[in-house]
């Protein structure tokens with residue numbers, strides 16, 4: 001059998017429809033973020049990163065870096081095992097306490113990524129609770145969808161951000177079935193934020209458990225970075241809050257927080273927790289330093305909001321359409337995979353602006369976009385340069401007036 005021919009046939013189809021992914025090879029420059037060195041032949045040596053999920057630049061924060069270096073010097077690199085078999089370090093336990101405190105919960109549980117935390121927690125809840133039904137927002141992240149798929153329990157999809165639809169769907173289920181309402185706070189591709197209070201109220205009315213993904217909100221929203229649930233004073237009404245250490249906290253890893261019984265249950269039954277090597281202790285130490293810093297420092301969040309507002313206003317002034325949303329994510333809709341790729345290529349090659357085209361399957365076909373994430377370390381000059389470049393391209397491209 002010619003397996004390579006089979007692989008290539010499918011890759012060729014991807015290329016033909018414009019959805020083949022090409023990675024930009026970058027070297028982030030510590031101390032100069034969001035500047036990075038590019039190692040691509042057709043890009044300038046130095047580029048400005050406009051699509052990072054290191055939303056606040058914490059990946060280069062002095063305190064965070066020092067915590068990681070100190071922990072490596074004290075404990076070495078890897079954890080050396082699963083949490084169960086020799087892999088639990090003091091740093092993991094301390095980080096779990098930090099996270100439980102962040103969300104005002106009894107306990108927390110670490111995973112190797114946000115993806116794994118969603119996959120492991122939802123699959124375990126759905127599989128282990130007898131007759132469980134998971135009610136999932138239509139636009140939930142792939143990690144939640146995979147978790148539900150693996151759970152093999154009943155799933156019900158409710159209309160995106162529509163508490164009334166959720167209410168109807170909950171009402172149609174048997175009263176005694178354990179129901180889990182799974183949703184996100186900030187949806188990362190459109191940048192919209194859920195009507196959290198209404199969703200919580202509906203879930204409470206039906207006695208359902210609430211499962212909230214705050215991956216694109218932790219560190220960024222709320223007075224201590226506890227996410228939208230903290231900002232809106234709702235954290236105590238949500239049963240499980242899931243988050244990442246890989247985005248605003250600038251490290252890697254994922255977690256859930258909730259009651260002690262809930263975290264112990266997932267710890268005891270989730271294969272995605274049990275059968276994998278724990279995060280390196282140094283990562284846990286760095287993440288804890290990052291969370292601690294953002295619990296008390298609002299400077300990064302304030303400056304980020306300023307730069308987000310500035311970019312939006314300047315795009316508006318030039319008539320460059322972007323999705324209106326209340327978050328830090330600015331999607332400029334292109335609605336064509338080939339044009340999206342071309343625009344990103346020109347921005348990189350001619351302007352040293354790195355923004356990854358967001359195409360299918362990350363977003364539905366026909367909704368391709370450039371997704372900008374201004375941060376506190378983008379300067380006003382960076383913003384002006386980006387807006388100038390987009391203005392020139394907007395005038396040149398045929399898409400200019402075809403996008404909505």
Ligand SMILES: Cc1ncc(COP(=O)(O)O)c(C=O)c1O
Nearest residue numbers: 113114115141143188215244246
């Ligand atoms: C909503 C959402 N949940 C979970 C994840 C996974 O988080 P991580 O990158 O830590 O695996 C992502 C990743 O982008 C996400 O967008």
